Amino acid sequence: MKIFNNKKDLKDCLLEYKRNKKTIGFVPTMGALHEGHLSLIEKAAQKNEIVVVSIFVNPTQFDNVEDLKKYPKTIENDIKLLTSVSCDILFSPSVEEIYSANIISEKFDFDGLEHQMEGKFRDGHFDGVGTVVKTLFEIVEPNKAYFGQKDFQQLQIIKKMVEKHHLKVKIKGCPIYREEDGLAMSSRNTRLSTEHREIAPFIHKTLRKVQKKFSTKSISEINKWLENQFKKQPLLKLEYFTIADEKTLKTAKNKESNKQYRAFIAVFAGEIRLIDNIRLKN
Secondary structure, three states: OEEEOOHHHHHHHHHHHHHOOOOEEEEEEOOOOOHHHHHHHHHHHHHOOEEEEEEOOOHHHOOOHHHHHHOOOOHHHHHHHHHOOOOOEEEOOOHHHHHOOOOOOOOOOOOOHHHOOHHHHOOOHHHHHHHHHHHHHHHHOOOEEEEEHHHHHHHHHHHHHHHHOOOOOEEEEEOOOEOOOOOEOOHHHHHOOHHHHHHOOHHHHHHHHHHHHOOOOOHHHHHHHHHHHHHOOOOEEEEEEEEEEOOOOOEOOOOOOOOOEEEEEEEEEOOEEEEEEEEEOO
């Protein structure tokens, strides 16, 4: 595996592959890698001849300075994991390499996708995501890029950005990778206390029950039921729960037969914020 810290050396290396018509699959990450990341890398390796992984903790997508400071950084272990899978190139730049002197976000219009759910609670988050992903796409110029569906809103926003900026990369969404007890894998899970880690699978279990109720109950009934479930869990604080149209991400009040819906949730387990989602069927 080749490791690059500056974009010029990376681009020079990738140019050789492109001259030889090699397809490039790209997996952008913020490090603290886990099995979920590795599953994305495996998908990329199945469909591409060269796999590039980036590790970059992007400061402009954090609305909470403390969260940025505490975000787990495990670069030595990450490199060990990457050498054990089909990763050809690691790009691990500094903040200065990506942003030069101005650590600020571009402003994006994602046709309203950015104002739903996470956008209501994390000011400027998706401008930060758009800025760094667009920058990385311009550096790597991959054929395909792979993202997990745990961050489903982010996935839809990146697809919208690619469409609106006419970027020549295909975005591939991959299923949520879960622990055996159902908890969606996240780098933040390592920061959970023992008691919060024990109760955290309740989030996915409750979403599974929502999935079952969706065919027989109204959306308002499901919303009330879920809020009551979390009121019984003192270790978990519900930030939001919404059933939304997958395409527009707008909160649904009533079910329509020609639309695809998904349930989205954000929960605090102590100071650690966990998100999850699940597809629903009428």
